Amino acid sequence: MFSAFMLNAWEISSIVAVVSGVVGFFVVQRANAFAAHALPNGAFAGAAAASYLGISAVIGLSVFSLAGALVIAGLSRRTRSDVATALVVVMMLSLGSLFLSFSSGYAQQVYSLLFGEVFGISRSEILPTLLISLFCMLVVLFLYRQLLYTSVVPEAAQAKGVKLAVVDLMFLLIVALTTTMAVPVVGTVLIFTLLISPAAAARSFTNKAHIAILLSVSLALTTVWASIALSYETNYPAGFFVGACGALIYASGRIYRFIHSKNSKSREATLAHILWGLAEAALTLNTDAPLGEVKDMANIDKVVENKLPMTELNQVVHLVQFISSNN
């Protein structure tokens, strides 16, 4: 597992994980997930164009992802940003499909760009990746306060003279650069997951920005390391394990949040709804009595409809007791 060619995979995925942990925190904080999906996917079109024109894929990737970031930022001034992003991503993808249709026999390379070739990385790719990563981290560090400020309280930041549009554009360019660096080595699927899931999970565990960033980086590292190891052992694609690990850590973040929720009312309401669903299922399976009649007897209907959180839980408990005593 730690032979020479595997070392490249370990190193490069660790670099990518650290950068995406940091950048991902701001992606989640600024609700930029769509852009984080659009830029890597659109950038693949750049690779297709580059292959048709016979130039280096990295040039195509960087031109397309940076241009995509600029156009998204430009259109977002008058149109909601999710719509702008959607229009840009379909435009880039359709250009990709055009170039793809021109150059035949590219299908295998498309597949590798989408899902990555972590195990096929050469020694020479590590240094450029490392340099671009360092540059991205420096820019984030430099803009740290503005990025955080504009994403938490945009109005206040604007009042203080921070230009929202400029910060938005700068951040999109950082995402574009991260993308250019990561797509050729780990693929669009992997980079997108690493940008979203660890950071989202970290946000569930803590509200403090710097702790969340550190946590996000370590969760991203855990995810890629576990995925590479599992992929090596089982021979299944690494992309699958990254996606599954990402969903798993996000789910655990949500469960943690749910248990430690300060708002006990909403917690009880959620619990009650889950129990209510279970009770109803048990009811339809186990009794012949009409559902409405039983509900009336437990006087649960009004409670659920009016969303009375505190007593609701008790009522559901009563209903469950009622059902179990009847059976």
Place this chain on the structure above:
Amino acid sequence: MAQLGSIFVFAGFFSSYPIRVALVTGLIVAVVSGTVGTFTIIRGQSFAGHSLADIGAAGGSAAYLVNIPAIYGFIGINILAGLVLELIGIGRLRGRDLAAGIVLSFSLGLTALFLYLDTIASTTTNVTASLLFGSILTIQGSSIPIILAVGSVAIAIVMVLYRPLVLSSISKELALAKGIPETKIAIGYLVALALNVSLTAITVGAILSTALLVGPAVIALKLTRRPGRAILLASAIGVFVTWIGIYLSYDSYYWPPHNHGWPASFFVVAIIFALFVIVDTTISVRRKYLVGERAENI
């Protein structure tokens, strides 16, 4: 270059069987997307709409593995994904963005796994390409009935929910005050969206699916504020661009590089993008110089 004469000679165009199938499919797909898409824009769920097209690929590749028609895989996984989106919290802005992101990344992982298993199970290498980039010009005529059926169900859901859906899309608070069951409406809409995207993704591909869902609707909503009119306008724009795209794709056989048609999806997206930029610029210039009004951005 296109032969000028061919623009006026439609005989060859309409006598081609794949073209006729493509025109009918394009009509159905564009009308359904225009209807559902208008609400997608108003509710700010373009990302969810786009994600479902990619998420569907996981269902499609799984269906391929167990040898059932891909459309059932698409529909199954998309409805499931729609429910998870609602569960994670698509209502709030950040939750909405994140929900689509998490579900999308997990599904892409699943797609990677299923595609890997598919390529092990059979020697067909074209599975990836055809799942990711469907083509409107390769649809079988025999699949039109199922396209029509799924599309009708999606439109029917939107029509039945129309009034509460409009209200809850525009003002959640107002809808709550009126006693509209928000969650049920949201789930109903997401099912319609899932059906629509499954249908479009499998027939015209993931790219055109998002383009037709978002593009015509956002242009229509820039031109009119009434949801009913926007739906009609979006459908009309959708049909128009799709047909033009199919025609140009047919015609591009004579364009360089020779004897090779350009993909229809490229033309459709390019026309939508150009239309959007023109409409957007015109409106902003008018607003700046002619009308002193500042309306909310859509």
